[in-house]
Amino acid sequence: MRRLAPVLLALWVTGCSSSPAAPPPAVVDAVRGAASPGALQRLNEAVHARGGSPASVLALAADGDPHVRRASVYVAALWAEDDDDQRALEAFLADEDEAIRAMAAGALASLGHARGRAALDALRGSSTLMPWSDPPRTAGTFASTTLDALSRAGR
């Protein structure tokens, strides 16, 4: 089921909604080059530059490559801001990769969605290492510190 998330997303992107414009080439290159040296710097450049919709970036996750999937969720989660973005990210709350679930859940929780908080709560014990984290950080640590920070902020 979890493997279906990208497929369902692709269907949603292509059939259930108007097709999002393709992200800029620099974003596509950064996401598709997620397993090559310097990936994080390129991804952060892409995040900073913006220029596309989260849905358009998440469409790249249909590629199936685990690094590309992580990278697309990383960028899309940081860009997410409205209901459409939330719906696109929700497809990844059931992903088999705990790091992807954590990134999607953190963004949803940030946007005030209860499902995001619940997903983070379920990840508290995860030992999966978050992608590119430096110093290294597990999904469990990310989930716990995020929930604590949201609580402190009264959210």
Added chain:
Amino acid sequence: MRRLVQAGCLLALTLAAGGTPAARATQLVVDDDGISVVVGLEFEGAGPEVTGRWLDAINAEWNQAPTGGPFTYCGRPVRFMVVAREVPSSGDLDPDYHLVVAEEVDLGKYFVSSVHSTPIPAGGTGRTGFWDAEASAATIAHEFGHVLGLPDEYLEQDANGNGVRDPGETTVPDLATYPDANESLMARHGGDVLPRHVETLLESLGVDDQVECVQDVLIRGIYTSQPRIGCNTERARVEMRISTQPAMRAVAGAGTIRTEWRPINRCEDSQFAGYRVAADSPNTVILRGERTPGSATLVTLETSELGEATLLDGRVYGRAPFLPPWLAALGGTTVTGTLGRFVVPAGAWQEGAVFRFENRTGAAAPGGDMLVFGSATVEICRPSSAGPFRGCA
């Protein structure tokens, strides 16, 4: 007017327009007040509040040694001073500053602050890195370490050897290279700046060219030798004064050792007789230090015993076919060899430290064996971080 923020003492400095701050991207300044590492940071998108928080984080970690005060190098205080400014409205980047982009990240979203681990390639944006405006103090201190050039001190458990962190793969502190990595901020979130970080940075900036600091050390102990073949045993008092480089990490130089050999056991049927170097004869010792990964020091003591060496009882015991030329020629000649090798872990050079080392002195015997094996337990006497030698207590 140009507003600068200085992390070292948390002062907001103001320079007249056109004034040139003393900040190359990273610069070493040595003066009577000590040693300063001045780091130019140009921030894009970071307001005063974020900038102040980041500088507080850097100051709290990098200007706070475990002893409570600043780090020291060769007895001098070391201060990390950040000269910070906003990217000018013209957008022109100053190559004398590291450029850090502040990324505003909504609470809860996952963002990884980054710093280029290699020089920014030609044609790049010139950005040194991206920092989460809300990043923890520990993360900022870690990223600042990268700005200064420090590498990560953890290893990727790259199970499939593809060179990237795959889902399911993890990391471990690189204890083989950095035995103290569990305490290091470059290995884990919340770790500390360690004295070796400061020493490494200062040395990479050429501090040894600007700071003259030689420390005298006494090594003393008892050396006992056991011939590889035969049964003579000997005991010697080892007392050696050496000069070392700052922080005693790159030990090098010549010293003097005074040995006083006393045969403590001798057997008439030994294949080889012992030899004796006259008491009080100063022997030259060449001390070579090699830094190993993780900043331990491999010390090699090479001795050239110049004293009057005489055969015990004026003759050689043993059977001629095994008599090596060097032993046959004894009598006023020089015996050379490696007195010992020992590894001194980083931070272990301190008064009262005790090391045991084994030697391979003498010449090679047929078959490649060394003739004499010995060992010694020596004490390191370090009078102070600087100043004249005072000897062991």
